[in-house]
Amino acid sequence: MMRTRPLKVALLGCGVVGSEVARIMTTHADDLAARIGAPVELAGVAVRRPDKVREGIDPALVTTDATALVKRGDLDIVVEVIGGIEPARTLITTAFEHGASVVSANKALLAQDGAALHAAAEQNGRDLYYEAAVAGAIPLIRPLRESLAGDKVNRVLGIVNGTTNFILDKMDTTGAGYQEALDEATALGYAEADPTADVEGFDAAAKAAILAGIAFHTRVRLDDVHREGMTEVTAADFASAKEMGCTIKLLAICERAEDGASVTARVHPAMIPLSHPLASVRGAYNAVFVESDASGQLMFYGPGAGGAPTASAVLGDLVAVGRNRLGGTTGPGESAYAALPVSSMGEVVTRYHISLDVADKPGVLAQVATVFAEHGVSIDTVRQQGKDGEASLVVVTHRASDAALGGTVEALRKLDTVRGVASIMRVEGE
Ligand SMILES: NC(=O)C1=CN([C@@H]2O[C@H](COP(=O)(O)OP(=O)(O)OC[C@H]3O[C@@H](n4cnc5c(N)ncnc54)[C@H](O)[C@@H]3O)[C@@H](O)[C@H]2O)C=CC1
Ligand SMILES: N[C@@H](CC=O)C(=O)O
Numbered sequence: 408m409m410r411t412r413p414l415k416v417a418l419l420g421c422g423v424v425g426s427e428v429a430r431i432m433t434t435h436a437d438d439l440a441a442r443i444g445a446p447v448e449l450a451g452v453a454v455r456r457p458d459k460v461r462e463g464i465d466p467a468l469v470t471t472d473a474t475a476l477v478k479r480g481d482l483d484i485v486v487e488v489i490g491g492i493e494p495a496r497t498l499i500t501t502a503f504e505h506g507a508s509v510v511s512a513n514k515a516l517l518a519q520d521g522a523a524l525h526a527a528a529e530q531n532g533r534d535l536y537y538e539a540a541v542a543g544a545i546p547l548i549r550p551l552r553e554s555l556a557g558d559k560v561n562r563v564l565g566i567v568n569g570t571t572n573f574i575l576d577k578m579d580t581t582g583a584g585y586q587e588a589l590d591e592a593t594a595l596g597y598a599e600a601d602p603t604a605d606v607e608g609f610d611a612a613a614k615a616a617i618l619a620g621i622a623f624h625t626r627v628r629l630d631d632v633h634r635e636g637m638t639e640v641t642a643a644d645f646a647s648a649k650e651m652g653c654t655i656k657l658l659a660i661c662e663r664a665e666d667g668a669s670v671t672a673r674v675h676p677a678m679i680p681l682s683h684p685l686a687s688v689r690g691a692y693n694a695v696f697v698e699s700d701a702s703g704q705l706m707f708y709g710p711g712a713g714g715a716p717t718a719s720a721v722l723g724d725l726v727a728v729g730r731n732r733l734g735g736t737t738g739p740g741e742s743a744y745a746a747l748p749v750s751s752m753g754e755v756v757t758r759y760h761i762s763l764d765v766a767d768k769p770g771v772l773a774q775v776a777t778v779f780a781e782h783g784v785s786i787d788t789v790r791q792q793g794k795d796g797e798a799s800l801v802v803v804t805h806r807a808s809d810a811a812l813g814g815t816v817e818a819l820r821k822l823d824t825v826r827g828v829a830s831i832m833r834v835e836g837e
């Protein structure tokens with residue numbers, strides 16, 4: 408039966424995502440009401456620039472005072488799509504204190520302060536939902552939190568940043584320059600307000616922290632995630648990858664250690680074979696593999712960024728939270744009971760592709776191979792190319808720990824015959 412009193416929703420932020428949330432709330436109002444069991448009323452919209460024309464939004468609802476809006480006391484749900492840490496954090500906490508549930512797309516904030524926000528939601532008997540915070544439209548948070556709650560997740564691996572996938576894809580397939588591709592991703596609404604968050608891997612690391620936390624029932628914060636961005640990936644790296652039958656993607660990888668006693672989370676560019684499904688993830692699409700004991704391997708794929716896809720996830724949360732409000736209940740909160748330690752990058756085990764500039768003279772190859780052996784890193788293949796008395800040596804290793812590889816590279820740099828380490832790239836997905 409439809410309740411006549413509407414659920415009151417406040418929208419904080421009306422940018423790329425917020426404007427799409429408002430649009431769909433209006434155009435799909437009847438369906439949303441039928442699905443929730445009560446009409447949804449847009450009760451206020453907090454913006455920074457009040458003079459901007461916002462099609463479909465009643466100017467009387469627009470305010471620059473987000474704090475006063477969340478303190479109104481009659482709101483059922485606050486949708487936070489401002490981004491950043493403050494004032495978003497205070498606004499969300501204030502919304503809980505004044506009786507509202509919260510839907511947010513803010514991965515940066517959740518990765519930094521998720522535990523405190525969950526606690527505030529629980530203390531006030533309200534919901535905190537954030538499907539849009541990871542991989543845009545792709546349902547990932549709810550499947551991990553709910554559908555897989557009876558299984559044991561061992562690994563989450565994937566492409567979780569649309570902007571960098573868009574850039575790397577363009578560099579690989581059209582030879583476009585980095586800046587040109589980044590400008591296009593920004594114009595399309597994929598990039599963060601400060602795109603450094605995308606290209607330096609902070610955004611993907613925040614998402615990795617959120618995914619690892621839910622997957623392993625353990626608190627994982629942004630600082631626990633090893634992070635390398637993609638700004639140093641060059642056309643030469645793509646050429647090396649092609650020679651190996653690979654391409655390069657910025658990956659987020661969260662793993663449970665083999666003994667189950669700890670977990671790791673990392674973000675870095677990696678070579679993956681062209682035959683791997685992640686290699687064909689194009690543009691701003693995301694794809695995430697989840698491996699669990701009983702389910703085996705699951706793949707989640709779809710648009711990972713952009714206004715409308717992200718709004719889809721926000722509205723899905725809005726419906727879920729709205730139903731909870733009507734039912735006088737809340738959904739699952741934070742689950743961190745396992746409290747596993749998060750190990751450092753040194754303990755991660757994977758394969759490596761290393762490109763060295765060396766002197767082209769007898770004995771160099773043996774010298775280099777000895778350094779690898781001394782550090783317990785086993786070589787899979789070596790390829791050498793001569794160029795005017797100098798040579799380039801491409802070594803691909805078997806699986807080794809990051810610590811062992813680090814020690815190897817340090818020792819290689821000390822060899823007189825090694826002129827430089829041109830690139831080191833991890834090889835995943837084999
Ligand atoms: N754009 C995308 O593809 C996705 C974005 N997100 C997240 O969604 C959130 C919003 O992202 P976008 O819409 O892309 O950013 P945006 O920069 O287009 O929109 C944010 C809006 O909030 C406004 N704002 C800032 N401070 C404010 C304040 N104190 N009061 C009221 N309004 C304020 C800004 O003027 C801006 O219009 C961020 O947390 C972002 O990480 C999540 C998934 C995908
Ligand atoms: N900037 C982010 C937006 C979605 O989370 C991205 O590019 O993935």
Ligand code: NA
Pocket residue numbers: 538539540541542543544545546547548720
């Ligand atoms: Na999502």
